[in-house]
């Protein structure tokens with residue numbers, strides 16, 4: 497019997513790629529319910545799904561910020577039975593915090609954090625009753641390590657990390673697994689939406705020095721990081737499939753091995769100074785130091801931190 501996989505935010509990026517990859521599984525092991533807030537944007541997904549559409553893939557409406565929309569979607573599923581939930585819908589927000597509106601800040605938490613919490617609440621009773629299930633939450637390396645000018649986005653992913661880590665303990669008793677997938681930069685619409693937001697904003701209430709750091713130091717570095725370290729959404733989707741297929745799903749899975757050294761710093765120094773100072777130097781002491789540090793850290797940490805995912 498195919499596993500029912502419900503995914504949020506499938507009109508673009510990682511969600512779209514994952515939905516298609518699972519629906520086109522040669523062994524037809526999944527029935528994908530690919531949800532999106534605006535069904536007007538379903539064409540790209542439907543085209544990519546090809547013959548899987550209507551067979552192993554169903555498109556449905558779901559706005560993760562609306563309780564009515566979440567429950568209407570779940571009520572349309574027989575027995576509200578979801579075997580695998582992938583909470584993927586998310587929003588970014590960059591800029592000096594003093595310039596951001598509380599409305600925009602709350603919207604990030606409403607989508608990234610409360611949206612996921614609402615979904616988890618909705619699928620848990622049936623998963624618990626059936627004593628099986630897998631909840632995957634698309635977090636980010638920014639859920640493990642704070643990043644300059646991404647204070648709010650990073651905080652929303654940290655919130656998810658705390659939520660999932662706590663929940664995982666209770667749910668083991670019910671044979672339900674929780675996995676946080678933590679990609680580094682991924683080349684999707686995500687970054688272009690952010691750059692669009694940045695080009696339109698005038699960042700009121702921000703002093704000249706901060707704006708200068710943001711525009712002339714952070715933005716070019718961020719662009720460079722996306723270009724040199726960015727993964728494709730297909731690669732991230734493939735990594736997520738491995739986590740879904742695993743017999744012992746890990747609590748955390750980082751999709752980009754090149755980011756592990758930075759994360760390792762955090763665990764190497766519990767005071768936090770090492771990661772704060774290294775991030776500072778990476779950004780403010782130029783590209784040469786950036787590359788050198790990355791090489792050293794990669795050498796030091798190797799790949800030993802990579803979680804092992806055992807295939808089924």
Ligand code: NAD
Pocket residue numbers: 504505506507508509510511532533558559560561584585586587588607611634635636637678679680681682683684685686687689729
């Ligand atoms: P994306 O912008 O292509 O996808 C995000 C999707 O979420 C979009 O389709 C958007 O319409 C949807 N969405 C937003 N608000 C919603 C709502 N209220 N209800 C339903 N859907 C909603 O970008 P992506 O890179 O594919 O992002 C997917 C996930 O990956 C996000 O959670 C993001 O935080 C995470 N992530 C992205 C990157 C990156 O660099 N792109 C890195 C790490 C983690």
